[in-house]
Amino acid sequence: MCRPRILLPALALALVVLCASPAWGQGEEVPRGRGFGARLLQALIDGVQFGVIIAITAVGLSLIFGTIHLINFAHGEFVTIGATFAFFLNVSPTGPGWHLVPAAIAAVLFGALLGGAVDRVIWRPLRRRGTGLINLFIVTIGLSLLLRHIVLVLYGTRPGSFAQYDIQETIDLGPVAITPRDLTVTLLSVLVLLGVAALLQRTRIGTAVRAVSVNRDLAEASGIDVQRVVLAVWMLGGALAALGGVFFGLVEIITWDMGFKLLLLMFAGIILGGLGSAYGAMVGSLVIGIVAQVSTLWFPVDLQYAWALLVLIAVLLVRPQGILGRRERVG
Amino acid sequence: MDFSVIFSDALRSGIGPIAAVYALAAMGLNLHFGYTGLLNFGQVGFMLVGGYGLAVTVATYDGSMWLGVLAGLACAVVLALLLGVPTLRLRADYLAITTIAAGETLRLFYRSSWAEDVTGGVFGLQRFASDFYDLSPIPPGTYGVWLVEFNARDLWVLIVGWGLVAVVGVLLALLVHSPWGRVVRSIRDDETAARSLGKNVYWYKMQSLVLGGVIGAVAGMLQAIQVQSVNPDSFDPAVTFFLYTLLVLGGAGRILGPVIGSILFWFVLTFLDSALRQAIDAGYISSDLISTSEIGAVRFALVGLALILLIVFRPQGILGSRKEMLLSER
Numbered sequence: 001m002c003r004p005r006i007l008l009p010a011l012a013l014a015l016v017v018l019c020a021s022p023a024w025g026q027g028e029e030v031p032r033g034r035g036f037g038a039r040l041l042q043a044l045i046d047g048v049q050f051g052v053i054i055a056i057t058a059v060g061l062s063l064i065f066g067t068i069h070l071i072n073f074a075h076g077e078f079v080t081i082g083a084t085f086a087f088f089l090n091v092s093p094t095g096p097g098w099h100l101v102p103a104a105i106a107a108v109l110f111g112a113l114l115g116g117a118v119d120r121v122i123w124r125p126l127r128r129r130g131t132g133l134i135n136l137f138i139v140t141i142g143l144s145l146l147l148r149h150i151v152l153v154l155y156g157t158r159p160g161s162f163a164q165y166d167i168q169e170t171i172d173l174g175p176v177a178i179t180p181r182d183l184t185v186t187l188l189s190v191l192v193l194l195g196v197a198a199l200l201q202r203t204r205i206g207t208a209v210r211a212v213s214v215n216r217d218l219a220e221a222s223g224i225d226v227q228r229v230v231l232a233v234w235m236l237g238g239a240l241a242a243l244g245g246v247f248f249g250l251v252e253i254i255t256w257d258m259g260f261k262l263l264l265l266m267f268a269g270i271i272l273g274g275l276g277s278a279y280g281a282m283v284g285s286l287v288i289g290i291v292a293q294v295s296t297l298w299f300p301v302d303l304q305y306a307w308a309l310l311v312l313i314a315v316l317l318v319r320p321q322g323i324l325g326r327r328e329r330v331g
Numbered sequence: 332m333d334f335s336v337i338f339s340d341a342l343r344s345g346i347g348p349i350a351a352v353y354a355l356a357a358m359g360l361n362l363h364f365g366y367t368g369l370l371n372f373g374q375v376g377f378m379l380v381g382g383y384g385l386a387v388t389v390a391t392y393d394g395s396m397w398l399g400v401l402a403g404l405a406c407a408v409v410l411a412l413l414l415g416v417p418t419l420r421l422r423a424d425y426l427a428i429t430t431i432a433a434g435e436t437l438r439l440f441y442r443s444s445w446a447e448d449v450t451g452g453v454f455g456l457q458r459f460a461s462d463f464y465d466l467s468p469i470p471p472g473t474y475g476v477w478l479v480e481f482n483a484r485d486l487w488v489l490i491v492g493w494g495l496v497a498v499v500g501v502l503l504a505l506l507v508h509s510p511w512g513r514v515v516r517s518i519r520d521d522e523t524a525a526r527s528l529g530k531n532v533y534w535y536k537m538q539s540l541v542l543g544g545v546i547g548a549v550a551g552m553l554q555a556i557q558v559q560s561v562n563p564d565s566f567d568p569a570v571t572f573f574l575y576t577l578l579v580l581g582g583a584g585r586i587l588g589p590v591i592g593s594i595l596f597w598f599v600l601t602f603l604d605s606a607l608r609q610a611i612d613a614g615y616i617s618s619d620l621i622s623t624s625e626i627g628a629v630r631f632a633l634v635g636l637a638l639i640l641l642i643v644f645r646p647q648g649i650l651g652s653r654k655e656m657l658l659s660e661r
Binding site for chain 1: 416417424425427428431439440444445579621629634635642643
């Protein structure tokens with residue numbers, strides 16, 4: 001990996017901070033309880049927390065794109081299913097009422113199974129038939145509608161939260177405050193992302209995944225079982241999406257359409273980072289999370305997702321291959 | 332179960348104003364997807380700017396209806412240009428993501444508290460459609476043939492709606508059979524070939540995006556007039572997915588595809604809805620399994636399933652040709 005490509009994400013982060021800096025001078029014009037610097041720092045912390053959760057869900061989406069060039073519009077539903085499955089095990093009166101930790105682990109396993117099942121039952125037969133990519137996109141749209149509304153029937157429209165770690169006192173760390181729950185989730189997310197990076201870099205299957213996404217034909221010719229790699233990527237993607245769903249449900253709220261809302265932010269993240277690159281997805285999602293939270297310093301909260309999506313369009317104008325994307329023809 | 336009620340509900344919906352609105356919006360989408368091969372997943376954004384263009388002009392700024400129509404059309408052109416400049420040079424997958432994001436971003440902006448003075452925020456706008464209904468030559472009352480009945484207002488929207496569908500259909504038919512249409516279809520089939528013949532592919536795609544978007548905006552206005560209010564949440568991304576379903580059902584790349592698709596889509600959807608309701612009321616389906624409030628969700632899940640099955644087993648729909656719709660990567 002050459003040096004400029006590492007510098008770029010740092011530049012992007014610096015840009016976000018710099019964009020924020022002109023307002024430092026107007027600190028007096030914002031009469032709030034805390035100084036602007038403290039609020040900016042708080043927004044950055046919230047942004048990192050939001051960003052790593054998006055990153056967990058987006059890595060799978062990006063890897064799937066990298067290996068089979070399919071944009072999985074149903075990926076958001078994997079997130080929702082992870083969260084609602086954990087909710088069922090944890091809270092629901094008809095469920096077993098487990099503690100959140102085993103419920104989350106079960107949800108992650110379920111997500112992996114779901115991802116694997118979807119690949120085996122739907123995508124592999126379709127790939128065999130030689131169905132065109134555009135048609136496959138539309139199939140994922142149909143799958144997304146189907147899964148989302150099955151969740152709606154089973155889960156209902158009422159927003160929910162998990163039984164444990166619901167309301168907590170914040171701990172003050174100088175100018176910023178964070179609840180132990182949010183801190184744990186953020187640290188765990190970072191650990192998971194590092195784990196995924198280690199998996200991709202150090203293990204045989206990780207190397208195979210990278211090989212397939214760089215050049216599928218060459219990988220196949222060198223004896224890599226591409227179908228097995230694709231299955232592994234779907235399972236990994238499903239598991240990570242489910243985990244991200246549990247985390248998002250923990251720090252925010254569980255709703256039947258949470259995944260679809262997150263999906264657009266994931267898209268923004270992976271396009272910003274570079275379609276198909278796992279590390280790009282991580283960096284891009286982090287930037288998106290920070291943009292969404294920092295924008296609330298100037299703009300209404302109900303627009304925070306909109307700014308993140310505008311970043312996506314801006315990136316396409318300036319650098320369509322994304323921060324870490326390979327320079328290739330995109331049109 | 333009363334089958335005549337189910338059947339008349341379904342028939343009413345299949346030829347009703349909403350079917351006309353969806354047929355119109357899908358005709359715009361057909362120009363994008365069926366003829367030019369643009370994977371536009373944000374058609375609902377064009378409907379939104381059209382509907383709001385009309386509603387904001389009349390309800391917020393007290394303009395006339397015709398001014399509102401012009402404003403809606405102008406908004407659609409501007410949106411298409413804004414959307415097309417960064418994305419039309421990109422691959423189909425990028426276009427899909429950007430258009431879906433743009434549609435959702437627009438919805439978020441229109442419903443935000445920041446825009447509430449103009450757009451009414453989450454409450455939307457009402458009372459802007461009276462000019463349209465004042466034009467109606469139909470005396471008040473209800474009119475019906477056989478099993479279906481419409482009141483005078485719905486009948487007026489219905490006549491105007493299907494009239495617009497007919498006019499747009501004729502214009503599109505002339506257009507796609509003109510030299511322009513041949514270039515656009517060649518872009519769909521092989522972009523590189525079109526480019527190597529010296530055609531400015533980007534410019535043709537842009538024209539197609541603008542034109543289809545304007546048709547979508549007209550559909551949005553018609554919808555706003557029909558329900559006599561605009562609300563940001565009725566312009567959900569799912570609307571675009573419905574449009575794709577009915578377009579693929581009828582046959583993409585055929586002038587009558589979206590029309591037949593829309594009629595059939597709303598007929599089947601309402602038929603299922605009504606039949607499920609009656610089956611639950613009559614106790615054929617236990618209300619523990621599906622309650623009446625969940626029928627909407629079941630219906631949408633079935634739309635998703637139908638879309639998957641259609642694309643897998645009959646991508647050309649009812650009217651299309653299979654060869655044209657075996658789309659590969661572009």
